[in-house]
Amino acid sequence: MFDFLIAGIHVPIFLLVLTGFTVGIVGGFIGVGGGYMVTPALIVFGFPGYMASGIDMTHIAGKGTIATIRHRQLGNIDWVLALSMIGGTMLGVELGVRILNWTKSIGLSGIILLAASVIIMAGIFIYTQLETRRSHKKIDELSKEGKAIGREFTVSKMAQFFQRIPIYPIVRCRTAHLVVSMWVIVGVGLVTGVLAGFFGVGGGFIRVPALVYIVGSTTHIAVGTDLLEIVVSGGYGALRQSMSGNVDMCAVLFMIVGAMFGAQFGSIATSYVRGPAIRYILSYSLILATTGALLRFLYLMTGRKVEILSFFAVVFTLGEMIFLGLFIVSLVYFSVRHRHGRPVPPWIPALVVRE
Amino acid sequence: MKWFIDSMLGYWILLLVVSLCAAALIYEIWLKGTLA
Numbered sequence: 001m002f003d004f005l006i007a008g009i010h011v012p013i014f015l016l017v018l019t020g021f022t023v024g025i026v027g028g029f030i031g032v033g034g035g036y037m038v039t040p041a042l043i044v045f046g047f048p049g050y051m052a053s054g055i056d057m058t059h060i061a062g063k064g065t066i067a068t069i070r071h072r073q074l075g076n077i078d079w080v081l082a083l084s085m086i087g088g089t090m091l092g093v094e095l096g097v098r099i100l101n102w103t104k105s106i107g108l109s110g111i112i113l114l115a116a117s118v119i120i121m122a123g124i125f126i127y128t129q130l131e132t133r134r135s136h137k138k139i140d141e142l143s144k145e146g147k148a149i150g151r152e153f154t155v156s157k158m159a160q161f162f163q164r165i166p167i168y169p170i171v172r173c174r175t176a177h178l179v180v181s182m183w184v185i186v187g188v189g190l191v192t193g194v195l196a197g198f199f200g201v202g203g204g205f206i207r208v209p210a211l212v213y214i215v216g217s218t219t220h221i222a223v224g225t226d227l228l229e230i231v232v233s234g235g236y237g238a239l240r241q242s243m244s245g246n247v248d249m250c251a252v253l254f255m256i257v258g259a260m261f262g263a264q265f266g267s268i269a270t271s272y273v274r275g276p277a278i279r280y281i282l283s284y285s286l287i288l289a290t291t292g293a294l295l296r297f298l299y300l301m302t303g304r305k306v307e308i309l310s311f312f313a314v315v316f317t318l319g320e321m322i323f324l325g326l327f328i329v330s331l332v333y334f335s336v337r338h339r340h341g342r343p344v345p346p347w348i349p350a351l352v353v354r355e
Numbered sequence: 356m357k358w359f360i361d362s363m364l365g366y367w368i369l370l371l372v373v374s375l376c377a378a379a380l381i382y383e384i385w386l387k388g389t390l391a
Binding site: 010011045310311315316319323327330345 | 360361362363366367370371373374375377378379381382385386389390
């Protein structure tokens with residue numbers, strides 16, 4: 001047990017290290033942070049809502065810097081796109097933090113954050129399922145017609161619509177190969193910034209699809225540019241959250257320790273396991289996180305009287321983290337066996353990288 | 356038992372059950388009465 005003096009609660013250290021480790025592993029493995037799971041998890045573990053948001057935001061700011069350096073080396077950052085977005089993002093983060101502080105002042109930050117998290121996580125789950133099915137359908141159609149399947153393709157026509165908006169200034173993003181009104185980019189930054197500031201997340205889970213489907217960027221440029229945006233929004237958000245007294249640095253440090261190991265392991269795992277296939281399977285773990293947040297929400301709404309709701313909220317939230325860790329570790333284990341020519345379950349070869 | 360390893364759905368269910376049981380055990384042993 002550790003007394004978090006600023007948060008005013010005592011929580012076992014391993015819960016924070018495990019939370020950091022899980023987010024690190026998901027971030028290193030899938031590429032997009034997974035911060036949206038942290039705020040509801042910390043609320044389930046007893047942190048006040050505003051504190052959960054502040055801790056999440058601060059630990060993300062540090063983590064994003066390392067990933068951004070890596071993506072810059074890979075040439076995945078479009079600087080024109082990123083710089084055009086920064087103004088909107090920072091304004092959005094400021095608005096988000098102010099909304100959070102308002103919910104804190106009326107004493108409902110935990111309940112509002114949990115309700116919003118449930119909606120967002122359920123939305124991400126449905127979106128991932130629909131998008132993957134649509135992509136599979138498109139790949140099947142292209143294969144039947146005998147056409148080559150490129151590195152990626154976009155099934156949405158929204159980007160073409162937004163690129164035709166003739167409001168000046170129009171910017172040319174050379175790395176992302178697109179020409180679009182700066183206001184579209186600023187708008188994306190503003191909306192994602194509000195979400196980032198309020199939930200204390202990096203916002204990648206909204207910004208990456210927004211950059212792909214609204215602005216028209218490719219996925220790898222969207223991920224790299226998003227990470228740079230996270231450094232800016234995370235840094236500014238962490239500063240604002242700290243100024244508002246929403247951050248317990250001890251909790252942040254324990255989470256960063258876990259995230260450090262998790263990110264390393266997640267990165268190593270990508271060379272053994274095929275990412276896109278796993279992303280689809282892992283999206284199911286969101287059901288557990290969403291259920292956990294929903295149960296905690298119901299627990300708070302019933303005036304903390306129904307103890308069984310708190311029990312199941314912790315079991316589902318903690319279970320989701322253990323599930324993610326076990327799943328990825330076991331896939332790496334099977335992949336190593338497969339490489340050495342040892343027998344593996346029949347469904348493994350489609351998910352792992354042979355060489 | 357073989358189905359839980361040879362089928363992806365079975366493996367998913369197996370891991371899910373193990374994870375939830377482990378979480379429940381941790382709660383009972385370590386966290387009960389301590390979380391706010």
